Amino acid sequence: MEKPLRVWDPFVRLFHWSLVVGFTANALFDAPGKQTHRYVGYVLMGLIAGRILWGLTGPSHARFASFPPSIGGAMQHLGQIATGRRQRHIGHSPLGALMVYNMLGTLLIIGLTGWMLTTLTFFGVEWVETIHQGLVVWAEICICLHVAAVLFESRRLGVNLPKSMVTGYKTFMPDRVADADHP
Amino acid sequence: MQTTPDKRSLTLTLLVLFQLVCLGFFLTDVVEDMGGSGWAGLWNAHMLPELAAIAGMMLGLAFQGRYLMNLLRRQSHLERGLGVAAGQLALLMEDYFRQWKLTASEQDVATFTIKGYTIAEIAELRGSAEATVKTHLNAIYRKSGVSGRGQLVSILIEDLMRAPLVADAAPISERSAA
Numbered sequence: 001m002e003k004p005l006r007v008w009d010p011f012v013r014l015f016h017w018s019l020v021v022g023f024t025a026n027a028l029f030d031a032p033g034k035q036t037h038r039y040v041g042y043v044l045m046g047l048i049a050g051r052i053l054w055g056l057t058g059p060s061h062a063r064f065a066s067f068p069p070s071i072g073g074a075m076q077h078l079g080q081i082a083t084g085r086r087q088r089h090i091g092h093s094p095l096g097a098l099m100v101y102n103m104l105g106t107l108l109i110i111g112l113t114g115w116m117l118t119t120l121t122f123f124g125v126e127w128v129e130t131i132h133q134g135l136v137v138w139a140e141i142c143i144c145l146h147v148a149a150v151l152f153e154s155r156r157l158g159v160n161l162p163k164s165m166v167t168g169y170k171t172f173m174p175d176r177v178a179d180a181d182h183p
Numbered sequence: 184m185q186t187t188p189d190k191r192s193l194t195l196t197l198l199v200l201f202q203l204v205c206l207g208f209f210l211t212d213v214v215e216d217m218g219g220s221g222w223a224g225l226w227n228a229h230m231l232p233e234l235a236a237i238a239g240m241m242l243g244l245a246f247q248g249r250y251l252m253n254l255l256r257r258q259s260h261l262e263r264g265l266g267v268a269a270g271q272l273a274l275l276m277e278d279y280f281r282q283w284k285l286t287a288s289e290q291d292v293a294t295f296t297i298k299g300y301t302i303a304e305i306a307e308l309r310g311s312a313e314a315t316v317k318t319h320l321n322a323i324y325r326k327s328g329v330s331g332r333g334q335l336v337s338i339l340i341e342d343l344m345r346a347p348l349v350a351d352a353a354p355i356s357e358r359s360a361a
């Protein structure tokens with residue numbers, strides 16, 4: 001075992017799992033139009049606003065500057081997967097970074113349209129509802145992709161990524177002599 | 184290290200991504216439809232073609248994904264510059280790698296080896312331990328039936344000398360025919 005590296009600060013972790021709980025609650029269990037649906041939505045928007053501030057002021061791995069959206073980086077990451085090269089990413093990987101921005105943007109618009117539906121002007125307006133529901137489906141597809149990618153990358157790089165989002169520490173396995181291609 | 188992304192692989196990636204989203208969309212649609220009528224709805228005249236269409240999409244996506252991986256693999260070697268006749272040599276190597284059934288990692292290590300990198304350098308480039316690279320090399324030698332690095336290179340050189348670089352000759356099939 002190599003030394004665990006401290007990567008995710010408490011706010012990033014709290015933010016991540018709060019999104020999981022809040023989004024699941026609102027998308028699957030809590031009927032729209034209910035009070036709780038609204039309050040959960042407000043809390044999620046508050047968390048996202050906090051995350052954006054944290055991305056400008058927080059510790060290095062939480063900062064947007066440390067994971068700028070980069071198409072070139074993402075393609076390079078794909079190339080590493082294709083060739084079986086295992087470059088470890090201490091913070092967000094290039095492909096992971098794109099998912100972060102995607103989810104932040106998607107959830108913001110879901111929140112915005114959700115709030116609009118509570119106003120007198122937009123209550124029951126069809127196109128707002130369509131965007132709200134459509135983006136929820138989009139977010140659900142992305143979450144499936146995200147979970148699949150986390151499992152895939154954990155296995156490929158020999159690091160337990162879900163655990164790192166709980167404890168805050170990434171422990172990279174020392175390179176195994178037995179090859180991952182021959183289990 | 185950062186290079187501008189290759190247009191072809193970028194386009195293909197976006198296409199694959201788009202289809203992945205389409206697939207997700209159709210899947211949720213089907214699940215919703217089935218949720219309405221349960222498994223009995225499976226025998227609905229509309230349902231079976233829908234499922235078949237999804238299976239078709241998945242198959243197409245799988246093939247494109249594989250093609251994309253090949254493209255990315257080739258590109259990540261070409262961007263380091265092989266010089267003249269790079270394309271032909273790369274094609275020849277790929278033919279052999281496929282024939283020997285090398286894994287993605289083994290192909291990468293084999294390519295670096297043929298280009299003359301040392302084990303330490305390959306380990307550095309791939310972000311793995313030297314022991315891992317050695318394991319890959321042993322697998323490459325075993326699968327290709329050569330005794331070492333020199334022979335691995337000479338197989339390619341032999342083919343290159345026999346066939347003109349520019350012609351569309353198929354060196355491997357010639358070999359097996361001879």
